Amino acid sequence: MNQAMNALSVLGEPNRLAIVELLRDGELTVGEIAQRLEIRQPQASKHLKILTENEILEVKADANRRIYKLRPEPFQSLESWLKTFQKIMEERYDKLDDYLQVLQQKDKTKKSKK
């Protein structure tokens, strides 16, 4: 729960969200990330540091390269948070769906009487 909120707040920054979206397709180095987002490497490093500190990314060393990848946990908690909100809305919309059918049924009955 707190993890979901934390992830939301960290991903509120557009560059960080863009980094996460890039990494959905696979692991990348800081250089590759900077290049694809067309930002400077120090700027990319700054965002990667925040994302790593908040446990959204993990980093592994490969020779002298540092490779970044997504961790599943923050996305799982975001997902579960969304699902509960979704459940409440879904229940409301199911009722609305039924109610709209009832209203339209009445409408038809009225018209056919004319």
Next chain:
Amino acid sequence: MSRDSMTSKVENGRVLIIERTFDAPQALLFKVYSDAEHLKHFWGPQGWEVPFCTVDFRPGGVWLYCMKCVDKNQGQYYGMEAWGKGIYKEIVAPKSISYVDYFADEKGNTNPDLPSTDILLEFVIQGNKTKLVTRAAYQNEEELKKVMEMGMMEGISQTWDRLDEHLANLKK
């Protein structure tokens, strides 16, 4: 009767977008959202009724409602009342309604300690059907957090094991 599925996503960390298509014309969907007698029929989630609902449907007008849990199976929530208040901002019939949503009491006083939400409802024609797009924007992440901590999203812990394919892929 088949139902259309609902989709939801978070945008910019503080905007929640929910979409659902209904088998009804745009004008009817707009109408049920703008009339207290209609709203009473569907505004409460499963097991919750709406014993009170008034609507002053114009910009600056107030929508005050009470949702009450009438389902004994919901344990601690049974008998609980939740009051909410909306203040309409812009109404573009039959296309959209925007309002600010507040937590309130039965007198209609807004609760200053709890965050408000900017809501935009859009009714989009899709052939014979209408898609309802709800955008809920919280002031900032802190505000969103407060709403969550109140337990508004009950049953928070359930779905940890129900992850979609994308999440499964992340683990690889």
